[in-house]
Amino acid sequence: MDFVMNLLAGAIRVTIPIGFAALAGMISERAGVINMGLEGMMLIGAFFSVVGSYITGSPWIGLIFAMVSGAMIGLLMSVFAIGFKCEHMLTGVAANLLASGLTVVLLQMIWNTRGKSEAVNGLGVVSVPVINKIPIIKDLIGTISPLFYILVALMLIVWFVLYHTPIGLRIRVVGDNPFMAGSMGVKVYRIQYACMALSGALAGLGGAYLSIGDINMFSKGMVAGRGYIALSMVILGGWHPVGVVVSGLVYGVAQSLQFRIQSVKIPAQLVQMLPYLVTILVLFFVRSKNKAPAMEGVHYYQKGE
Amino acid sequence: MVKMKGKLKDLMTRSGILFSLASMVLALILCAVVIGILGYSPLEAYRAMVKGAFGNSYNISQTIGIAVPLIFSGLSMAIASKVGVFNIGIEGQMLVGSFAAALAGYYIKGLPMFIHLPLSLLCGIMMGGLWALIAAELRNFLHINEVILTIMLNYVAQYVVSYMVNFPFKAEGNVVRTEYVQDSARLAILVPHTRLSSGIFLALIVAIVLAIVLKRTKFGYELRAVGTNPLAAQSAGINQKKYIRLAMFISGALAGLGGAGEVLGYCGYYIPSMTQGYGFDGIAIATMGQNNPIGTVVSAFLFGALRNGAAGMNQSTSIPGELIEVLEALIILFVSTPGIFKYIKKQMKARKAGK
Incomplete structure (x- = not known):
């Protein structure tokens, strides 16, 4: 029983950054923009949250830094992908390269090192009064990073907005058929830019969890492929806000299991492979009914363009 | 003469060379601005870079040597893109290819070079493919998205190897x-103590x-047809699945060959992380070369x-070397965005009209 509890508790923590990024990827794809730049957005978020906390001493300001810097990357990608009709995938590849280079160069400038930043104030953990009394639940999320609650709240908000408000309807229509949306008077570009900025902010929060939510410093390349994993979770979760976060949890369980059976006499490399194999297997058997937004990755031209 | 100049210009514009060059220059200028903002001297940075790349015969050989795996990964990306598949798994394909070549190079013994070397390369090609x-x-x-699959397979390849x-x-x-591969499986090193091996000829021939x-x-025509307009290709009776299968195999094979070339040429053995990043570089290189094999070779150099x-x-x-990633990012953005120049042209025209 202890093993299962530890496993799940670990899984939830692995899921937090992936969940943010998957939510980020989902929202941009719903608006028709493929976001390959999640990795870079997370990295930038991880870096600037540390910068924010370093300058002001408050990790909460760090979170704002993370969201703003992530959103900037999202807007930069939008200018090229939406404004100048660059292939969406490529703007993402460029964003990832940019983030990876820029963070190291800035690391050198601010802390004069090329590997790790100084330790800064982190977000720490919270213990919510009622939840830390409920049996079982208290073992899982009794004391956990505040970003966990932020993730759950954001997931529900995004779900509500996407499916139960006029704005959400517009976003979905833009992803499925921007031409029709445009002809009905929806401001397609505005929605796409906004969704990309939001996507960047969300991915930035995911990155912030890795730095100020966990080890309280930035280290070079610390996102380590989580952005790509999140991209997969978007597809696995069927482009649904709750679906993508839950898919992240599947990966989280596999990853957490991997940490816990490393002590067994199986070569570490084979165990480390587990999360990725599990993801492929899940793809085999779980076929989401949801289809990708019909027009994602397609360039939309406004009238007269 | 004027007519010829016009023709030349036309040819260059059409093949995109002029455009790629202009984008390059734009990226270099913008990167200089970034370098300046970060508080370094752009001139010093570029001078050091040129010196590092072309300063002496050793540096030039190294530059060409590094280009070899990049040519293969660029070509690999280009052919997959031609058929409309985004192969983000070049990294993994290169990895398994290089490892297979390393094993074939060491464990097969007693063969003459003209059999052993091609055989080892073939192992890399087959494994990557x-x-x-x-x-x-x-x-x-199963209609599983190839982007997720190739991402996951990259990790699987990495851990298996x-x-x-x-x-x-x-x-x-x-x-x-x-272990070191047998001498009969080594590609000749052209300039001693550099990474420049005869793999360069292989790369050029393949391109x-x-x-x-x-x-x-x-074959090439139909392959391109599937990539540019799948619906039209289908109604013309072209078997899409067949072409996707073939193009992906060739793409993986090229990646595998690139990895094998590194093992049998430069290194002589497989060592983890030897292909680190080459696969992802291929995406940028093929874009810059506009998915055209010859253009890809140029951009790989x-x-x-x-x-x-x-x-x-x-x-x-x-100045940290990672700055180069910022430059690469800018190059990708500008080269793959023809819209920018159209926009600038339009603005200029509008200004003229305004006057």
């Missing part, structure tokens, strides 16, 4: 690597063959120069 085929077939038959080199096939000694096949054969130049800059100045 088959690895890519997994993704292609799953996409064809890492296990193999750490346990069953680890060489004697402390360093985690495979030329690919260019001819894509441009001049029915350019990226080789950037890489080697960055290493030089890293050593001789206080």
